[in-house]
Amino acid sequence: MRVACLGGGPAGLYFAISMKLRDPRHEIVVVERNRPDDTFGWGVVLSDDTLDNLAANDPTSAAAIRAHFAYWDDIAVHYKGRNTVSSGHGFCGIGRRQLLTLLQQRARDLGVELRFETEIESAQHYADRYDLVVASDGINSGVRREFAEHFNPDVEVRACKFVWLGTQARFDDAFTFIFERTEAGWVWAHAYQFDKNTATFIVECAEETWSNIGFGEMTAEDSIATCERIFGDYLGGHRLVSNAKHIRGSAWLNFHRVLCEKWSYKNIVLMGDAAATAHFSIGSGTKLALESAIALAEYLHSEPSMQVAFERYQDQRRLEVLRLQSAARNSTEWFEQVERYLDLDPVQFNYSLLTRSQRISHENLRLRDRKWLESAEAWFQRKAGAPANTVRAPMFAPFELRGLQLKNRVVVSPMAQYKAVDGCPTDWHLVHLGERAKGGAGLVFVEMTCVSPEARITPGCTGIYAADHEAAWRRIVEFVHSETEAKICCQLGHSGPKGSTRLGWEGMDVPLPSGNWPVMAASQVPWSDRNQIPKAMEESDIAMVRDQFVAATEMAQRAGFDMLELHCAHGYLLSSFITPLSNKRTDAYGGSLENRLRFPLDIFHAVRAVWPDDKPISVRISANDWIGNDGVTPKDAVEIARLLQAAGVDICDVSAGQTSARAEPVYGRMFQTPFSDRIRNETGMATMAVGNIYEPDHVNSILMAGRADLVCLARPHLADPYWTLRAAAALGDRQEKWPEPYHAGRDQLWRLAERGEGVTMKV
Numbered sequence: 001m002r003v004a005c006l007g008g009g010p011a012g013l014y015f016a017i018s019m020k021l022r023d024p025r026h027e028i029v030v031v032e033r034n035r036p037d038d039t040f041g042w043g044v045v046l047s048d049d050t051l052d053n054l055a056a057n058d059p060t061s062a063a064a065i066r067a068h069f070a071y072w073d074d075i076a077v078h079y080k081g082r083n084t085v086s087s088g089h090g091f092c093g094i095g096r097r098q099l100l101t102l103l104q105q106r107a108r109d110l111g112v113e114l115r116f117e118t119e120i121e122s123a124q125h126y127a128d129r130y131d132l133v134v135a136s137d138g139i140n141s142g143v144r145r146e147f148a149e150h151f152n153p154d155v156e157v158r159a160c161k162f163v164w165l166g167t168q169a170r171f172d173d174a175f176t177f178i179f180e181r182t183e184a185g186w187v188w189a190h191a192y193q194f195d196k197n198t199a200t201f202i203v204e205c206a207e208e209t210w211s212n213i214g215f216g217e218m219t220a221e222d223s224i225a226t227c228e229r230i231f232g233d234y235l236g237g238h239r240l241v242s243n244a245k246h247i248r249g250s251a252w253l254n255f256h257r258v259l260c261e262k263w264s265y266k267n268i269v270l271m272g273d274a275a276a277t278a279h280f281s282i283g284s285g286t287k288l289a290l291e292s293a294i295a296l297a298e299y300l301h302s303e304p305s306m307q308v309a310f311e312r313y314q315d316q317r318r319l320e321v322l323r324l325q326s327a328a329r330n331s332t333e334w335f336e337q338v339e340r341y342l343d344l345d346p347v348q349f350n351y352s353l354l355t356r357s358q359r360i361s362h363e364n365l366r367l368r369d370r371k372w373l374e375s376a377e378a379w380f381q382r383k384a385g386a387p388a389n390t391v392r393a394p395m396f397a398p399f400e401l402r403g404l405q406l407k408n409r410v411v412v413s414p415m416a417q418y419k420a421v422d423g424c425p426t427d428w429h430l431v432h433l434g435e436r437a438k439g440g441a442g443l444v445f446v447e448m449t450c451v452s453p454e455a456r457i458t459p460g461c462t463g464i465y466a467a468d469h470e471a472a473w474r475r476i477v478e479f480v481h482s483e484t485e486a487k488i489c490c491q492l493g494h495s496g497p498k499g500s501t502r503l504g505w506e507g508m509d510v511p512l513p514s515g516n517w518p519v520m521a522a523s524q525v526p527w528s529d530r531n532q533i534p535k536a537m538e539e540s541d542i543a544m545v546r547d548q549f550v551a552a553t554e555m556a557q558r559a560g561f562d563m564l565e566l567h568c569a570h571g572y573l574l575s576s577f578i579t580p581l582s583n584k585r586t587d588a589y590g591g592s593l594e595n596r597l598r599f600p601l602d603i604f605h606a607v608r609a610v611w612p613d614d615k616p617i618s619v620r621i622s623a624n625d626w627i628g629n630d631g632v633t634p635k636d637a638v639e640i641a642r643l644l645q646a647a648g649v650d651i652c653d654v655s656a657g658q659t660s661a662r663a664e665p666v667y668g669r670m671f672q673t674p675f676s677d678r679i680r681n682e683t684g685m686a687t688m689a690v691g692n693i694y695e696p697d698h699v700n701s702i703l704m705a706g707r708a709d710l711v712c713l714a715r716p717h718l719a720d721p722y723w724t725l726r727a728a729a730a731l732g733d734r735q736e737k738w739p740e741p742y743h744a745g746r747d748q749l750w751r752l753a754e755r756g757e758g759v760t761m762k763v
């Protein structure tokens with residue numbers, strides 16, 4: 001086969017090598033515009049795993065690469081005058097020039113023709129003359145541009161500015177992050193040694209900071225001198241150096257995230273950065289290029305035709321890229337939003353940085369560096385007010401809100417049971433809530449409990465508007481208080497436009513077959529075509545509902561609840577006022593965000609006035625309507641939280657969605673936690689995170705990174721009321737209190753857990 005590799009970076013060279021190894025008869029040329037040793041960039045990072053893959057493909061070049069590796073185990077973070085070092089991270093780095101020299105040599109030895117200083121003008125030219133053309137011409141691929149309508153590239157320009165520099169200052173003891181505050185904003189560096197004398201030094205900052213400093217108008221020399229001044233304390237008198245003379249101006253770039261839909265066209269195939277990129281902060285671009293080269297070479301020799309090989313190559317590599325790009329997106333966004341975290345304590349900041357891609361979990365950090373993680377856990381417990389020298393997982397740290405003391409950070413999220421009779425909770429609720437309170441969670445929510453018969457979602461929903469309701473709730477609360485250490489929160493709500501519907505399992509949000517009651521909302525916007533058109537609330541309705549909330553609050557107080565939550569999420573009445581999707585009012589309750597929050601805040605002030613001072617109130621919101629800019633966005637949610645905070649709400653329960661039947665939520669592990677993170681770290685307000693959080697590891701990492709103060713689990717508590725006690729057993733924590741009658745079961749579970757049995761929970 002006659003093959004032309006257009007571009008002599010890692011992808012093109014390693015593909016040429018991989019093809020020759022599989023069949024020396026292939027005629028291969030690598031075409032490259034640069035000279036052999038003049039390359040942009042400094043070091044690249046590869047993992048041991050990648051090296052193993054390379055060794056399986058070509059032991060010779062892998063051994064040569066390994067011989068030139070710089071290894072380091074630590075990550076150091078310089079921030080606010082503190083240098084925090086954690087260990088066990090296992091990186092290896094190599095100079096880009098060194099890597100390319102080794103690959104060029106190996107390719108030559110195998111008989112590949114290397115044609116340097118040759119500009120590729122047109123891929124078609126090569127496609128007409130070769131059997132196979134590999135577009136390995138990097139992130140700004142001209143080949144991709146030439147056939148853009150076939151490859152359909154999706155290119156996203158990321159927000160930060162960065163410049164890739166080198167230095168002879170020593171960073172040989174750790175992969176180093178340095179965060180420096182300048183008058184114009186924060187600037188940070190990613191630095192790592194890649195040979196005896198040289199380290200990569202990538203400088204990055206927000207575009208605004210970059211403009212404020214004036215980098216855009218500077219010459220390359222001035223720009224470097226400015227970076228030297230900013231990071232002078234870490235450079236020990238050494239210079240920063242650029243080798244990007246081919247880039248105009250001061251060589252600052254925005255990272256381009258590239259992903260092509262199609263990776264081949266006729267006999268042309270994309271590889272490496274030309275096909276897809278991974279942000280440099282997760283150091284995987286070269287890995288992707290090298291592993292793609294192996295995959296394509298392999299398929300070309302195992303599949304019946306070139307087209308089938310291309311298809312298999314695209315299927316396999318695109319999936320791998322998507323996985324990496326998802327981790328890279330988390331990491332990229334973390335740096336783009338880093339200013340949000342710069343008020344965190346250095347311990348928490350460090351943890352947040354290390355777990356930014358969400359690929360490294362809490363327990364994974366324990367495996368890497370137990371001592372460091374335990375010191376971070378001890379810090380967390382100390383901050384939470386735990387007794388001195390407590391070292392326990394963050395989920396077992398106490399939490400205080402006004403006079404409410406929670407023994408741990410696990411919350412049973414509110415969950416409708418549809419088991420009430422005429423609004424009155426039954427023995428079902430006593431057993432259901434009693435079990436969850438016995439199960440170890442620090443705080444148990446009751447389901448949305450409605451302030452009037454018409455406020456119920458379904459005929460099976462609980463209420464708190466009649467004397468028998470109050471008595472039934474008191475019985476439940478008294479059980480929780482007398483038999484467990486859990487606290488219990490009453491979630492008050494009104495169904496609004498989603499009312500008068502069937503029990504959950506008979507059809508969610510579907511109107512009753514008969515006996516429907518009239519519903520009301522902010523405006524005459526029905527939940528869906530089949531739901532009633534609600535009445536737009538008049539002033540008198542507004543006053544009536546406010547009074548109902550107040551009466552319900554007084555009952556909740558007499559029933560003994562420890563905390564109150566106003567349900568302002570999920571499209572119910574108060575939520576219908578907040579989201580512009582259902583609030584079309586032109587009076588003081590519609591229009592601006594302030595106006596849309598007026599009614600929920602009126603209610604808050606009214607209930608706050610009758611709720612005891614030492615008991616907290618939370619508000620649950622939908623932080624994202626999942627409908628784009630027409631609805632509430634995560635950015636709006638920050639403003640909503642600011643208004644709640646200013647009104648005196650103690651904690652924001654950050655849910656999302658269920659406000660529009662047209663919503664397109666993006667589900668995933670902990671998918672709503674970023675909204676809580678954003679609110680907590682942009683406003684300083686306490687938050688609860690919720691949504692597909694199901695492992696102790698999720699809970700611990702959310703808390704430790706400062707993404708929430710409490711963590712709510714709903715469905716996991718339906719499957720297992722004892723989720724918290726089991727989590728403690730799985731983590732080897734022996735301090736959570738079990739009910740006395742269950743001690744025999746506890747002891748057996750602990751013994752089994754020590755042997756790795758009995759507890760199937762992943763930690």
Ligand SMILES: Cc1cc2nc3c(=O)[nH]c(=O)nc-3n(C[C@H](O)[C@H](O)[C@H](O)COP(=O)(O)OP(=O)(O)OC[C@H]3O[C@@H](n4cnc5c(N)ncnc54)[C@H](O)[C@@H]3O)c2cc1C
Nearest residue numbers: 007009010011033044045120137138164272273280285286
């Ligand atoms: C700041 C920064 C830091 C990085 N750090 C890491 C890291 O730590 N680890 C990691 O794995 N990756 C890292 N990367 C990414 C890594 O450099 C790339 O992912 C990798 O080089 C991709 O290899 P490639 O062969 O596809 O493209 P490239 O290495 O870009 O090679 C493309 C080649 O094509 C040539 N070319 C382009 N157009 C033409 C033309 N018209 N005519 C002739 N020749 C042409 C170019 O000269 C170049 O040599 C980093 C990237 C950046 C920007």
Ligand SMILES: Cc1cc2nc3c(=O)[nH]c(=O)nc-3n(C[C@H](O)[C@H](O)[C@H](O)COP(=O)(O)O)c2cc1C
Nearest residue numbers: 413414415416447448690691692693713714715716
């Ligand atoms: C059966 C069921 C009933 C629910 N009822 C309520 C409710 O009454 N009030 C509320 O705010 N959220 C309610 N939710 C939402 C949960 O509190 C939680 O936000 C959601 O299930 C996501 O958490 P999870 O992934 O841990 O289940 C309910 C969820 C379920 C599964």
